[in-house]
Amino acid sequence: MKTTVFAFHPHLNDGSKLNRALAQVAQEAGFEVRDEYQLYPDFKVDVKAEQEALDATDQIVLQFPIYWYQVPPLLKQWFDDVLEYGWAYGSTGNALQGKKLLLAPSFGAQEADYTLDGRFQTTVEEVLKPIETIRFHTGLELMKPFVTTGVLGLTDSAITKQAEAYVARLSEN
Template sequence: MNPTPRILVLYAHPAHHHSHVNRRMFDALRGLPNVTTRDLYECYPDFHVDVALEQSLLAESDLVVLQHPLQWYSMPALMKEYLDVVLEHGWAYGHEGHALRGKDLLLAVTTGGPQASYTSQGYHRRPFSDFLPPYEQTAFLCGMRWHPPVVFHGARLADEAAISRHVQVYVDKLSRYPRWTEEPEQPVPADIAAGEYIHDPEEP
C-alpha cells in the first residue's frame, strides 16, 4: 500500500443529472485528498474506454470503489464495458495478471426499492446478497479484498435528511480508509445482505 492510501472511485450513472442520491454521493467526493473520481459516462459517452489510462489509475490505487445505481439486478452497461475491457487477462487476472492483487474493492450502490423488497417474501424474492456474487468473484479473480458494500435502499422516496446522512456516512467511510478494512464485520439480520444499510424510507 502507498504511504498515503489512494482511492479511485469509478462512478457510472447513465442519467447523472436526474439522480437523487448517487449524484450527491459522487459530488461530495470531489476535492477529497487522495481520492480520484471518474464519471465514466462523462469520460466515455461513446463507450470507447481508454484501457491504458484506466489501468494506470487502477494500478496506482489502493482502494477501488464501484459506485452506481442497481439496474436490472446488476451494474449499468458502461460499468460492465469498463470491467470487460480494462480487467484484461494477463494484467488483472490469469497466470501473470497480478496488477490488482492485494488492493481493496468496495461497492457503493443504490436501489430504487426499499430494503424489505429484497427478502425471500419481498417483491424481488431474494435477499440483496444474492445479487453480489459477480462483484465478489471479480474481486477474488483479481486477487482483491472484497468488503461489505455500502447500500442505500429506497432512493426514489428518500427525503433530504436521509440523503444528507447517507452522503456524510459515505464520505466518512472513504476518509477513514484503510482503518475500517481491519475492523471486524458487524453481524447482520438473516435474509439481509452483509453491508451498511444506511436508509430505508419504509422504516422509522
C-alpha cells in the same frame, strides 16, 4: 492509502440525486472521482487510462445504481475491457492483487423488497454476489459494501446523511 471512486451513472450530473450527492461529497473531501459515463459516452473505454487509474490507487470504489438487478451497462463493458487477461488475471495478471474493492450500489426499491420471501424473492447480497465474485480471479480484497436502498423514497436530508456516511466510509482505511 489512496482511494479512487469510479462512478458509473448515465446521468450523474443531470438526473441523479443519490449518486450525484455521493460523488460530490467524495470529491469535496479530496477523493478522485471519475465520472465514467462522461469519460466514455460512446462506451469506448480507454483501457490504458483506466488501468493506470487502477494502478495508482489502493482502494477501488465502484459506485453505481442498480439497473434491472445488475450493474449499468458501461460498468459491465468496463469489466470486460479493463480487467484484461495478463493484467488483472492469469499467471502474469496480478495488477489488482491485494487492492481493496468497495462496492457502493444504490437500489431504488426498499430493503424490505429484497428478501427471499418478499417482493423480489432475492436479496441485496445475492444481487451483489456476481460482482463480488470478481475477487477470485483478480485477488481484490472485498470490503463490506456501502449500500443505499430505497433511494426513490429518500428525502433530501436522508441523502445528505447518507453522503456524510459515505465520506466516513471512504476515509476509514
